[in-house]
Amino acid sequence: METDSVIHQLAIRVGNQLRAERLLLATAESCTGGLVATAITEISGSSQWFERGFITYSNQSKAEMIGVPTELIERHGAVSEPVARAMAEGALRNSRAQIAVAVTGIAGPGGATERKPVGTVHFAWSNRLHTTSEMLLFKGERQQIRLLAAIHALRGVLKLLDEQEV
Structure with a gap:
């Protein structure tokens, strides 16, 4: 599998769809460290549909930059469904975007x-x-792991765009 090509093609598809629907995207990334935003910004003209990206690697940055409640992180851990959901919702609250994707995980080799x-x-x-x-x-x-996660994140954006009523 040529993952570099896959992620590039997905980012192009995401961009074409967002541009057609006149929507903006924001990202909130932890374990991917900006790979989703990198794939997007490698595309010329992506500023028309990519509003901003948050790289919230530390727990403190998740709280400070996008408003993830520290109690949520303490209760469930940074790598959890509630924190991922709070990251996506926080990216929307702290941007002009209408669509957001969030990724948090354990890429290893430590931290498991x-x-x-x-x-x-x-x-x-x-x-x-x-x-x-x-x-x-x-x-x-x-x-x-990081690259596969970024690819899946972009596929999820396409799925969300296909499902929503605009």
Whole structure:
């Protein structure tokens, strides 16, 4: 699988759809460290549909930049469905975007627990009306997990765009 090509093609598709619907996207990334935003900004003209990206790697940055409640992080952990959902909703609150994607996970090789092994990634997508989320477990080395997570995040944006009534 040529993942660099896959992510580039997905970013182009996301951009074409957002531009056609006159919508803006925001990202909130933790374990991907800006890979989703990088794929997007590699496309000329992406400023027409990409509003901003938040790289909220630390728990403190999640709270300060996008308003994830610290109690939520303490109760569920940074790598959890509630935190991913709060990240997506916080990215919308702190931007002019109408669509947001959030990614938080454990890319490894450290940081894993028995309940949250390396490769655990939580995603959330929000369009101000509703937020959807899911968890996937990816196999591979750190960089591969991060890239697969970024690809899945973009696929989820396309799915959200296809499902929404504009």
